[in-house]
Amino acid sequence: MVPWNSVMAVDDDLDILLAFKDVLEMEGYAVVLARGGREALELLRAGVRPAVILLDLMMPDINGWDFRERQVADASLASLPVVVVSGQGVSERDVARLGVDGYLKKPVDLDQLLRTVARYVRPRPSQPQHA
Numbered sequence: 001m002v003p004w005n006s007v008m009a010v011d012d013d014l015d016i017l018l019a020f021k022d023v024l025e026m027e028g029y030a031v032v033l034a035r036g037g038r039e040a041l042e043l044l045r046a047g048v049r050p051a052v053i054l055l056d057l058m059m060p061d062i063n064g065w066d067f068r069e070r071q072v073a074d075a076s077l078a079s080l081p082v083v084v085v086s087g088q089g090v091s092e093r094d095v096a097r098l099g100v101d102g103y104l105k106k107p108v109d110l111d112q113l114l115r116t117v118a119r120y121v122r123p124r125p126s127q128p129q130h131a
Helices: 014-026 037-045 064-073 092-097 110-118
Strands: 006-010 030-034 052-055 082-086 102-105
Touching: 006 014, 006 037, 014 030, 014 110, 030 037, 037 064, 052 064, 052 110, 064 082, 102 110
Parallel strands: 006 030, 006 052, 052 082, 082 102
Antiparallel strands: none
């Protein structure tokens, strides 16, 4: 079961997904990967509820704009925070029209990525807590 306190990264570039996963897991975050908008929607509709979604816009199956339109139209998914992660000719104004919670430009600065994720997700404790 995917913890509620996780990050979902959505991108068609496997190298980017794996880089996000490595960096975020090293910082103690649980990470769910989706290789495109379609897979992300399937995971969400199956019950995955991340604390934040890192969303690429340029994807071949269901792009970020279509994903966002479908997400907002589904009352059970509409409130999930989304941070767009893109770099291909996308202006901040374009991103603002999506009604998302943030925007990170590729190539992503890792400190900025971690600061952004920390606003939504608590890292897992590194040591088990004993009473």
